[in-house]
Amino acid sequence: QVQLVESGGGLVHAGGSLRLSCAASGRTFSDYTMGWFRQPRGKERDFVAAINWSGKSTEYVDSVKGRFTISRDNAKNTMYLQMNSLKPDDTALYYCAAASTWVLVANNYEYNYWGQGTQVTVSS
Helix, strand or coil, rough: CEEEEEEECCEEEEECCEEEEEEEEEHHHHHHHHEEEEECCCCCCCCEECCCCCCEEEECCHCCCCCCCEEEEEEEEEEEEEECCCCCCHCEEEEEECCCCCCCCHHHEEEECCCEEEEEECCC
C-alpha cells in the first residue's frame, strides 16, 4: 500500500503561481511512476503530468507544457508540480497518483494509488 497526501492548493489570480506537493508513505517511493491528474467540477479526471522513478523522464498534457513542471525527490518521498502562468481553465481538484511501473503512463486505470486531492482555483 502507498498513501498519498497532496498539499499546496489554493486561490490565485490568473498569471500567478502555485506549487503542489504530494507526500508518499508506505512502500518504496522510487518503485513508482508518479502522476498528477485534475478534475474540474462536473467533468472527468484528466492527465496532467507524469514522472518516472528516477525523475529523468517526464510527460505533460499539451495544455500545460511550458507552464507546469513536475519533479520528485526520492529521498523525501515527495513529488511536486510547479504551476506558473496559471489560467482560469486550470481550476480543478488536483490529484497525485502512483503507478506500479517504471515507465511513464498517462491513463487513470494505469495508476494504483490516489490521494484525496487539493483544490486549485484561478480567478480571472
